[in-house]
Amino acid sequence: MLKGIPSIISPDLMKVLMEMGHGDEIVLADGNFPSASHAQRLIRSDGHGIPELLSAILQFLPLDTYVEHPVGVMAVVPGDTVQPTIWKEYENIIHEHERSFPIEYIERFEFYERTKKAFAVVATSEKALYANIILKKGVI
Template identity: 50%
Template sequence: MLKGIPAILSPDLLKRLCEMGHSDRLVIADGNFPAESLGKNAHVVRLDGHGVQEILQAVLQVMPLDQYVEQPVSLMAKVPGDNAPTPIWDVVKAEVKKVDERGEKVVGFLERFKFYEEAAQAYLIITSSEKALYANVLLQKGVV
């Protein structure tokens, strides 16, 4: 164990976060996300038993968001016609506001298949047991 490091961040996950450079991207994926098939060129780290909010809080404690882009955080937009509730979006925005002075305006949305395209280019995909729909979060790393 280390002081000041959230216990949820496993040694493997810490290693992968440390390897990331400025502008590299990571996905925090909900339980329905096709992480293994999309992440063929990414490192996939499983955090079973944990939700998106808990993982996001921990990651944002050790990784800054990119200050050189307007929206270093992207959520998967709803498929047109899907009326699924998305309270997780407010949770993500609240967590981002805690660490980025620009507030929730740094959070954008990507159409589902565009999100998949971007996720396929990510350096790291963190899987979760999140049951909320549309709870996938794409983060772009900033400068430490």
């Protein structure tokens, strides 16, 4: 065991965070997302929600300040009546750990394509709809 690492961050997840370089992306996927079929590297975080995981990750992962949108979420599909409330929670968590960034809203199939290119995907048990989020790693 190590001191100061939240128990929600598994050894596999910590290894991936350490291996990521500037500009690499990691996807935190909700329970409905097709994680296994879209991931180059799949990290399981079953039983956990994205907000608690996001808060723990941002203790270690700097966001990229050299791009306009170091954070992106899957946009609501046109015609869907869902209004995601979890996005405001993400904004609050990011602001708590980093400075505020404008969040990019990424069309569903474009989000899937970015996920396929991401360094890793973390599959969670998050139940909120449209809870998927992409983080771009910055520099220390």
